[in-house]
Amino acid sequence: MLLTTILQIVTCCLVFPAQVTAFYYYTSGSERKCFHKELSRGTLFQGTYKAQIYDDGIQDYRDAGAQDFGVVIDIEESFDENHLVVHQKGSASGEIIFLALDSGEHKICIQPEAGGWLIKGKTKIDVEFQVGTDEKLDSKGKTTVDVLHTKVNVLNSKIAEIRREQKLMRDREATFRDASEAVNSRAMWWIVIQLIVLAVTCGWQMKHLGKFFVKQKIL
Template sequence: MKLLFLVLAITAVFSPVSALHFYLDGGEQRCFFEELPKGTIVVGKYDAKEYDQNSGSYSQPDNLGIHLTVEETFDNNHRIVSQKADPNGEFSFSSLESGEHKICLRSTSHGWFSSNKVKIALDLAIGEGSHIDSKGEDKVSSLSERVQQINMKLTDIRREQQLMREREAGFRNQSESTNARVVRWTVIQLFILGITCAWQLTHLRSFFVKQKLV
């Protein structure tokens, strides 16, 4: 029984799916930032509706569209996804390198920005393997299925740990490189100082000899 409760608790906490909705004014763009380890698959589903002032409700007119972009902020905002699509659809991409990714959505109308308010519902599934490709919404009913889901969550946790190790390795390499430069520059300064002192002593000795003080 305790194992079952543990399985249920971990399953509830480490869900790979996030859902949200937001509003956009005409010409406005909304961006979201995700830290993704290398090889992570992201699948998104969105549903956009435009406010109709005549009916006072949200609907999907034929001229409504969505412009979606995904950029790698760690690589000088390198764009890996850019697509214009219907107001209801899906997108997916795989992170080629570890780092922060920026996902942006903008509403369009007849190829131009609409002035009406747009409501967008966005679902993101982040992970790897078949568990994010499955679109079924049936509840898990057996312990074996829950254990399998826990294993997939643990895979996600290990992926996050790998990302942290990569960050720590990068920080350590940068610190070692900085320390090496500091030591090298200190040695150079001491060498220059030694040469300067030797030159000054030689110059003073020559001066005293010329003045017949030595």
């Protein structure tokens, strides 16, 4: 009997390699709630969440909209002094994709936030966590990873374009600096030439005046 049970457990693990956890919890205001997950290096973590706010008019919870509040998602590495690896601000409902870079306990924190103001009233947060490799997760998770990969490529392209523009600006600055130095050099030589001409003129005038004064018997 025990052997049969063990075989059933092993079979379930083989058939369902991705771990799925779904739950909900109640909170008030902008309380930050954290959950701990043990992730291995290279493990893909996918989470979805949906926030609801208590409506006194209908005496029940309703889906929160953008005008109500948003949600902040933080993922920290508990084994590395709570090193923050993900900080994501989103709407009242959404998802998050994270690839663990190191093995150990990770802390996933969820906090409702309304533009820096405290949220009044009670809220309900529906959460679903799914852990596995990217091959074992659903196609939606694969699509999300592909989208993120595309965004990273776009950002890399923009960074390369910014670097090209910076290089062009540096080249223009170097050209302008060389032109300014050339103009300053010409202006300096022109001043030197003017001083030489002025000195020669003054010398000639002094000599001419000396001869004039001698002829006039003034000196």
